[in-house]
Amino acid sequence: MNENDLKHIIEATLLAAGRPVTTQQLLDLFDERERPTKDQLNAALALLAADYAERGIELIEVASGWRIQVRPRVADTVSRLWQERPARYSRALLETLALVAYRQPITRSEIEEIRGVSISSTIMRTLQERNWIRVVGHREVPGRPELLGTTREFLDYFGLKSLDQLPTLAELKDVETIGVQLELPAGEAQPASGEEGEGAESTAATGAQDGAADAASEVEGMEDSELLADAAGEEDTDADADDDSERSPTMVASSEDEATIEVREPERD
Numbered sequence: 001m002n003e004n005d006l007k008h009i010i011e012a013t014l015l016a017a018g019r020p021v022t023t024q025q026l027l028d029l030f031d032e033r034e035r036p037t038k039d040q041l042n043a044a045l046a047l048l049a050a051d052y053a054e055r056g057i058e059l060i061e062v063a064s065g066w067r068i069q070v071r072p073r074v075a076d077t078v079s080r081l082w083q084e085r086p087a088r089y090s091r092a093l094l095e096t097l098a099l100v101a102y103r104q105p106i107t108r109s110e111i112e113e114i115r116g117v118s119i120s121s122t123i124m125r126t127l128q129e130r131n132w133i134r135v136v137g138h139r140e141v142p143g144r145p146e147l148l149g150t151t152r153e154f155l156d157y158f159g160l161k162s163l164d165q166l167p168t169l170a171e172l173k174d175v176e177t178i179g180v181q182l183e184l185p186a187g188e189a190q191p192a193s194g195e196e197g198e199g200a201e202s203t204a205a206t207g208a209q210d211g212a213a214d215a216a217s218e219v220e221g222m223e224d225s226e227l228l229a230d231a232a233g234e235e236d237t238d239a240d241a242d243d244d245s246e247r248s249p250t251m252v253a254s255s256e257d258e259a260t261i262e263v264r265e266p267e268r269d
Contacts, residue, residue: 105147
C-alpha cells in the first residue's frame with residue numbers, strides 16, 4: 001500500500017469516527033498482511049497534516065489520539081451554524097479548574113485557601129459533569145480529603161496531548177486565556193453560583209457604606225464651608241462699617257450755617 005492510499009484511509013477514518021482515534025486503533029483497521037508499520041503510519045499522518053497546512057482544518061494529536069478539527073482562526077465564523085449562543089463559564093469556575101490543572105493533585109480546601117473563598121457545589125458539580133476533574137486519591141491527613149486532578153477529556157477539550165503543553169504561568173495574562181473557547185454547549189446556561197451572589201452582595205454593601213460615608217463627609221464639609229463663609233462675611237461687614245465710620249465725616253447742618261447763606265441775584269445792566 002502506497003503512502004497516498006494510506007493517507008486517504010486515515011483521513012476517511014478520522015472524519016467518520018467523529019472522535020480522536022489512537023495510533024493503535026488506526027493500525028488495527030488493516031489485516032495483518034496489509035498492516036503498515038508504525039513508521040509508515042506516522043509518515044502518512046505527517047503528509048496529511050502537511051496537506052492541511054493552508055486549509056481551514058488541521059490534524060492534531062490530543063490525549064485520546066488523532067483528530068481533524070476546525071482551525072481556531074475560522075472557528076468564530078463556523079460557529080454561526082448553531083443559532084443558540086453558548087453560555088460562557090464563570091470566572092470562579094475557570095479559576096478553580098486552573099488551580100486543579102496546575103497544582104494537581106490538590107484538595108478542595110487547598111483551592112479554597114488559595115482563592116480566599118469557598119467553592120460552591122455548583123462549580124464542582126459542573127466540572128465533574130463535564131468530566132474535566134476526577135478524584136485521584138486521598139491525602140493522608142485527618143479526614144483523608146479527596147485529591148483532585150484533571151482527566152483525558154480535559155486535555156481533549158483544550159486540544160492538549162499532555163499537561164506539559166499547558167501554557168506557563170508567565171505566559172498567562174489572565175485565567176480566561178488558559179485554553180481555547182471556554183464555552184458551554186448550547187442550552188447549558190451557567191446557573192448563578194452562591195459564591196458569586198455572596199460576593200456581589202458583599203461588594204454592593206461595601207460600596208453602599210463607602211458611598212454613605214463619602215456623602216456624609218461631603219455634607220459635613222459643605223456645612224463647615226458655609227459656616228466659615230458666614231463668619232468671614234460678618235467680619236467683612238464689620239470691617240467695612242468701621243472703615244466707613246473712619247473715612248466718611250458726618251455732615252451736620254447748623255442753624256448758623258443756614259443763617260449765613262446769602263442769596264444774591266445777578267446784576268442787571
